[in-house]
Amino acid sequence: MENIESIEKRLWEAADDLRANSKLTSTEYYMPVLGLIFLRHAFNRYLKVEAEIKKSLPSRGGVTRQITREDFLSKNALFLQENARFDYLINLPEDRDRGQAIIEAMDAIEEDYDDLKGVLPKDYHIFENDLLTRLLKVFNDEALNEVNGDVFGRIYEYFIMKFALQGAQDNGEFFTPVSLVQMIVNTIEPDHGIVLDPACGSGGMFVQTSHFLDEHGQNANSAVTFYGQEKTSTTIRLAKMNLAVHGLEGKIAEANTFYEDQHELLGKCNFVMANPPFNVDKVDAEKVKTDPRLPFGLPGVSKSNEVNNGNYLWMSYFYSYLNDKGRSGFVMSSQASSSGGGDRDVRRKIIETGHVDIMISIRGNFFYTRTVPCELWFYDKGKPKHMKNKVLMIDAKNIYRKVTRKVFDFSPEQLKNLTAITWLYRGQEERYLNLIKDYFNKVIFSIKALPSVLNEFEISYSPLISRLSTFSSLVYDSKEVDDSNKIAFTNKIEEINIATKAFKETYAKLMQELVKWEEKLGELGSDTNSSQLKLSKIMEPISVDIKKLSKQVDDNYKILMRTFEFVEKEIKAKLVDADWKSRAINKQLKELNSRKSNSTEELKQVNYFLRQINWLQSKFPNAKYQDIEGLVKLVDQLEMEKQDWSLNPGRYVGVAPEQVDDEFDFDEVMNDIHLELKGLNDEAEELAKIIQLNFKELGL
Template sequence: MENIESIEKRLWEAADDLRANSKLTSTEYYMPVLGLIFLRHAFNRFLKVESEIKKSLPSRGGVTRQITREDFLSKNALFLQEKSRFDYLINMPEDRDRGQAIIEAMDAIEDDYEDLKGVLPKDYHIFENDLLTRLLKVFNDEALNNVNGDVFGRIYEYFIMKFALQGAQDNGEFFTPVSLVQMIINTIEPDNGIVLDPACGSGGMFVQTSHFLDEQGQNANSAVTFYGQEKTSTTIRLAKMNLAVHGLEGKIAEANTFYEDSHELIEKCNFVMANPPFNVDKVDAEKIKNDTRLPFGLPGVNKNGEVSNGNYLWMSYFLSYLNNNGRAGFVMSSQASSAGGAEKEVRRKIIETGNVDVMISIRSNFFYTRSVPCELWFFNKGKPEHLKNKILMIDARNIYRKVTRKIYDFSPEQLKNLTSIIWLYRGQTEKYLGLIKDYFNKITMECDVLPKALKSFNEEMLQLSEQLKSFSKNAELGKEEQDKLKNSINELTNFVNKYELDLKNLQSQIKDWKSSLTPNGLKDNNLQLKYSEKYQTIFNLKRDISKSVDQIYRIIVSTIEMCEIELSAKTFENWKTREIKKYKESFDDRKKELLRGLRSSIYYFKQILWLQEKFPKAELENVEGLVKLVNLEDVEKSDWSLTPGKYVGVAPEEEDEDFDFEQTIKDIHLELSDLDDEAKRLADLIQQNFKEMGL
């Protein structure tokens, strides 16, 4: 679905609006709302599978066999009794108690499916009937009628993320930012066997693993087995619902991983991934001193008999769970990589195993409820011998995309570019070259659709230019007014002439460049470098044309406004108001469409340049301020620190040759929008407090 982002936003705003007008907090509200998304998804899946089953049901004596629950199980779908179907809840009489009806719907599903027993939310009596009616209508959005499970999974994850932003339930720590999860998965590549998350939260690691496997052409339920532990029962419910919404299976136990190993998976896991709680104190040392998952001993015990910081307990657990070729990736406090005392001793022992693989520094503001920086750690027990005593250090603190005033993440291309460094480290040159090839293919596609966008823009530009020239020629204006209008038209003519000259040159250059491309050439580094060098002229032309398009649009629009406001053009017979308004609106759309295409290809070429300038030989190199491959001797000399910044140095300051004014304006609007939202939230909170005080 192309408009999934706008649908997510619309559904969220509608649902959150209802919450704002109720007396419910986010903590009270989020689980029931996620339950309604679950019901809507289950119903969509039910209808789709029911249709498939009916086509293949056997008949005997002209009588078709009844559909059974087992028919749905065979297709990874939930069988829904009538009272659990979303249309039943939507169409029930107005005076019916909707809260009770939804509870009965959830009970019926749990009765049919043991794995969901006690998982689905039932606290719908806290809602007023009218509020529930409106909520059901929100999720009865027509755009959701024919979508698949992936879309509902996206919506479910989006709502979890938004609730995490609001700090619902344990400060939102049940949700790991998707960028960090994707970076972990891209690095460890969990594609077979047992996958464990011993601090699984809402199950995001499992869901993103399934997306990774989908891209590889594998089915997650066939390729891997998910195991999880989580100490909070409410969060386990979130995770089990999340898995169900995505059609995934998993074994999630309620347990405190510091003290319990519910699945007994020591040395059995192919992959371990986690975002454990950082800097946990007061872990009872007596209870864990003989734990076989702690081969390096305890990281330090205080006078109260407590491990004062649990970070290295987690790391020991992760390493102990891996089989002989297993990989682990996890999020950890940035303090841990250089911690001293007994923690340093455990870190030294872990480093000396040779299993520390990659370290990545992440800047602050990647988490929704905490602004602290962090690091991604990676273990690999299957490292080839030539890498056994080496660690790849990546400092990614200067790589980010601004999402809101307070939240940053990685763009898809930033994720791919960082991952490509790891490919080079592992000698997977073909993947690195394949990424550059993909970027070239995207540029080529943009070049193919460019003529259509240019034609549409040029037609609208010509229509409006002719209207202005006609008005200037025929309108009876005073000398000062006529001169002012002529100056604007002359300025426009100059820009159009430059634009047309650049355009002619661009079309010739693109034709020449495309004719030089060959499929095999796009797999060869030397030829890729030549293609980039040849494309540089096109890149510069596209930047110039983008600026000209902006200028032409600005001059035409400002000249029209001058004619109508200052020169009273609407009173003149030859000023065609309706036509000009229609062309002006269309001109705006054509400009945006053209600039999207031009800037998109500029953007992808910048990704190519970023990679080729840093790794011109398509081999791993030390890049100041970004990456360095270090030996264990280097680490020992640095007091066993695993902080990437200590090794990679400081990146030279880059000059911005192409200041993105439009993106800067977007960032400013983003900040203003966030401040407006915050002001609205505080105003609502104050108003609610006044009501509760009887004022």
């Protein structure tokens, strides 16, 4: 099956192109589109489960019992009446009102499932029939025929993210960036009991919790119970559909958490996660002043008896919902960690409980609709006694990856490496060593793939070299080629010969080194810190040769390309050699380019995972937690008191010493430049459309 990223991208571009050519805004468009993804997923799941049920249906007297709704319930799938199935909608006659048909499909599902009543979108009459027909075809993509719920869940999340980027509803605040949610989940590890998100948005915290549990061999619906609150009914619908797409169950109530506790979970939650709206003002102090969820009292109150800033109301609520062993992780404005006045008094009281566990600073541009930096806060009421007056401060502002010109996130490995710091802080050295072992396994996997991809490169490379060799004898005897071009051609052939020889020598040497390294790996193993350090040391010169070989592969391809271009344009190859076939040669060069990309990518993969190992080992060489200047520091309450009870990691960790960047990645820099250029081009194109529209409206 095609790579999931390409499926997501293709579906989004097709759907968004249809929107762009309609009169609909993204705000009008996003919920119906998500509804179609929901229907497509429900149908895939229906077909799969139906086949499983049929195999086990009892029969009597040669007659097999009919399938029922209850059969599907037992397998966490939706039973679909015929008119709610995606193939029914696809095969409707051309003159049929598709908007009405989709509404009837949604009604049929809600008729069978009380939890979904009033949730599914039904505003399909805003679409022209032709547009709906094309949209249905977009989501009838052949690549989706065999995919599972996880893939549909990812597609649903991807579309939510893209709509958030467009500010489709409430300025996109219904969506918390996946990187931040994953960091929260990785840190608090919600693996049992009650999980609450009192500002649940589109349900991303629940979805990422389910992914975390899947990775640890647990079923989310069995291990945890999800509870959520959200004040916007439209966003609740997003969340309930999101849960359904992922096969998850949850109890989500419509409520304003500042004033309401619909689930009555005070002191009962094992885990609390949230990305609440930051810096909300005008909360009625009179309504909340006796709320049992505010054990630390109110923060600053204005003369009009309103709470100046709701941040510390949220922080008190999150704390109060936890049971006596509970953990909480949430996103908060970076201003909140050092704010003064009533905020500082509440913060001091929270710190003095000893339950503030970890603080992580995140740079700006992680949110799709806001550029502000933020911080992740973590409470742990079950902290060991000797750690109660300490807080782990992590400044992760220099750790990020560019997704677009304006949006950053964490790579999967950056997330793992940050999580590894929390493991060491908690004394879980074995998990840290297992992560490095996993990186070594990925190094080995890429090393084993090298001979195949490099041999394929050579197989594509050699015939082209042979073709030039045959051609060269004709060039030197040809009266059609002047002496200056003959000399230039000779120089290019010499350049190719030198580059080819260098490539073969480096390749042979690297393969020998890798064989020796694998023998050493077999001898030492990769389970202990000492063996891991030795393996890394042995790998240092090999890493240099990997970089060298990657560059040589790329250079050999470019030299060959330039030579063939010279032969075509300057020497006029067809005049020299009647058998010269430009189209066939271009096809061979295209294939060589593909194999060159495969080779350099695999070589880079080896060094990429070696860099992850080096990042961790250079900071924690003893596989034990230690403070790292500019990154992490374990701070006690006395130090926090001296800093006016600030919880801003930047105040404590200091600035990392300046280092020479031996790992400068030219490709990564070029990628960032391309992202910047693409972003500017996209903005220019969007502005041009707006200007054109304005001219039309003015009648110009």
